[in-house]
Amino acid sequence: MLSINFFRYKIALLNVLRNRRRSLITLLSIQIGVVSLILFGGFVASMYEGMRENMIRSQLGHLQIYQAGFNQYGHIEPEQYLLTQEQVQQVSNLVSGLAEVELLTPRLDFSGLITNGNQSVAVVGNGIDPDKEALLSSAITLIEGEDLFPEDQAGALVGQGLYNALNANIGDYLTLLASTADGAVNAVDVQIVGAINTGTREVDNRLLRINLSHAQDLQFTQGVSRLVVLLKDTAQTQIVMDKLSQLFEQEGLTLEMRSWSQLADYYHEVVNLFDGVFGFLKIIVLFIAALSIANTMMMAVMERTPEIGSIRALGATRHEVMMLFLTEASYLGLFGSTLGVLLGIFMANSITLAEFIMPTPPGSSQSYPIRIFVEWTVVWQTALTGVLVAVLASIYPAFKASRLLINQAMRSA
Amino acid sequence: MKLVNLAKVSRYFTLGQNRVCALKQIDLQVNKGEFLVLKGASGSGKSTLLNLIGAMDEVDEGEIAIAGKALGPMSDRQKSHVRRDHIGFIFQSFNLLPVLTALENVQYPLSLRTGGKAAGASSHKENKAKALAALERVGLADFVNHKPNQLSGGQMQRVAIARALVTEPDIILADEPTANLDSENAQSIMALMKQLNRQGITFIFATHHDYVLEQASRVIELRDGCILQDKQRVAA
Structure with a gap:
């Protein structure tokens, strides 16, 4: 077996090197395909990661814990599904025992109207613990003014869009109206301490953040809507969720949880869209590479017809002839993919280092530098696909070669 | 001993609308040691006759047997094995693989046996020794590492002869083996083949050169696909 393989591999390799210009063009087309897929795959992966971490660290956290039934009925009667102080304390004790957790912070949601005397704007508000939110919401950027502190009892952070709509200045006092937990209407004064940008324009047009105690005073409640958990690593989300479920069951707590993935509908829509685009692009790129390889192999078969006749006359079977051409195609795929992978990694790192700024994406309010991850899954899958496409594209030419009539092939010398 | 047996063999080709008869009802037996x-x-x-004997073409009528094996019912794979194990070929245009050295060209048919796990298959090392011996036999021991484009026409044909010899076939088919050689090289090649024939190798030539005819032990003259004459003769 060693002998036939040795000759087959040797002849195939020498044939690749024989027509260098044509092999080079084929290698180039495989390389371009592999590089473009690695770069696009890496770009998409960095975009997914950026969007995911931005959502986690500006709004969602990794996990959110609610009163049971909150997600089904809470939007109709939020006051009925608040977590009590006792529950908050119990959960805090359980969560503090988990090494994977970075922090746990409460939020009280409300909606209402904010007015500067001349105009009123609808707002979606959160009562927050400013110290903890500063760590959790690290993706939120302060545009103007300063951050919210626990001492700023009446202080408020407003979304950039809302800040502009109110035509307000830092330090201005505004009146906030909202329903209380028992259905009455209450109003409190808030002082704008800063304008913030979450990265999502829709959110920035309505967002208001005040101290948790101030929000609780506004709503006449001691409860919170949710507890937001930030983990040290996004990959541990499911593990922590499983652990917490067990702990809640053991402690008899009737709570429910949602992961960032369950809450981030927009993220999944974008991922699905880009996965589709990536898949389509992949097909086009691979089709072009396959055409180039098939063309090269057909030319090789036509050029080497007398040689094919000779080796068949010497006793090579059709299978042997086919394997000879497929081995040649494997070399082209292997060399092209290897060079493509090396070039792709180099280009991905170079582009990331160059920090080219991307235009602001739709629905976002922040531009960002292009980052291209070297996604090893994409790299090895693309490299393997490069070799596979080369082999698959050569099946027809190899089959044609194996079916040549010996006497006619010899005559074409 | 009959190495080749043709019984009522006919072969037709289609040229445009016409069906042309290339061979008509040929009966032929070739014995071991014939030239x-x-x-x-x-x-x-x-x-056409040479291609049929070489299992490189299909008969339309009749039957061919090589070394006692009927080709008719054989699959393409089995015919490949017949060519590999029983027949050596020498072509007018030498037909060496240009990417391989002289030694590798001679070794190649042996590697087909080894890969196919055929009876008598030997290792890579043994194949190399056999190829070297075959090249020595045709006087090319000093050219083993030369590629075909570094050899003269005569040397290339010697490599082709070594390639045909190396598998120790029952029969060697040669289609105009001296047509692309100058007269000096052609006579030298013929002398070599005659010498190999004396050592027991059976040769069948297709040619119209007189100096080849002079070496023959048997001459068959064909005309319009029929055997016109079949003469035994005492070779020079």
Whole structure:
């Protein structure tokens, strides 16, 4: 077996090197395909990661814990599904025992109207613990003014869009109206301490953040809507969720949880869209590479017809002839993919280092530098696909070669 | 001992609308040790007959047996094995693989046996020794690492002869083996083949050169696809 393989591999390799210009063009087309897929795959992966971490660290956290039934009925009667102080304390004790957790912070949601005397704007508000939110919401950027502190009892952070709509200045006092937990209407004064940008324009047009105690005073409640958990690593989300479920069951707590993935509908829509685009692009790129390889192999078969006749006359079977051409195609795929992978990694790192700024994406309010991850899954899958496409594209030419009539092939010398 | 047996063999080709008969009802037996020459004008059927004996073409009528094995019912794979194990080929254009050295060209048919796990298959090392011995036999021991483009026409044909010899076939088929050689090289090649024939190797030639005819132990003249003459003769 060693002998036939040795000759087959040797002849195939020498044939690749024989027509260098044509092999080079084929290698180039495989390389371009592999590089473009690695770069696009890496770009998409960095975009997914950026969007995911931005959502986690500006709004969602990794996990959110609610009163049971909150997600089904809470939007109709939020006051009925608040977590009590006792529950908050119990959960805090359980969560503090988990090494994977970075922090746990409460939020009280409300909606209402904010007015500067001349105009009123609808707002979606959160009562927050400013110290903890500063760590959790690290993706939120302060545009103007300063951050919210626990001492700023009446202080408020407003979304950039809302800040502009109110035509307000830092330090201005505004009146906030909202329903209380028992259905009455209450109003409190808030002082704008800063304008913030979450990265999502829709959110920035309505967002208001005040101290948790101030929000609780506004709503006449001691409860919170949710507890937001930030983990040290996004990959541990499911593990922590499983652990917490067990702990809640053991402690008899009737709570429910949602992961960032369950809450981030927009993220999944974008991922699905880009996965589709990536898949389509992949097909086009691979089709072009396959055409180039098939063309090269057909030319090789036509050029080497007398040689094919000779080796068949010497006793090579059709299978042997086919394997000879497929081995040649494997070399082209292997060399092209290897060079493509090396070039792709180099280009991905170079582009990331160059920090080219991307235009602001739709629905976002922040531009960002292009980052291209070297996604090893994409790299090895693309490299393997490069070799596979080369082999698959050569099946027809190899089959044609194996079916040549010996006497006619010899005559074409 | 009959190495080749043709019984009522006919072969037709289609040229445009016409069906042309290339061989008509040929009966032929070739015995071991013969130095048989097929002669005839261009289009007489020499090459067609040689292709059929070499299991490189299919008969339309009749039956061919090589070394006692009937080709008719064989699959393409089995015919490949017949060519590999029983027949050696020498072509007018030498047909060496240009990417391989002289030694590798000679070794290649042996590697087909090894890969196919055929009876008598030997290791890579043994194949190399056999190829070297075959090249020595044709006087090319000093050219083993030369590629075909570094060899003269005569040397290339010697490599082709070594390639045909190396598998120790029952029969060697040679289609105009000296046509692309100058007279000096052609006579040298013929002398070599005659010498190999004396050592027991059976040759069938297709040619129209007189100096080949002079070496023949048997001459078959073909005309319009039929055997016109079949003469035994005492070779020079």
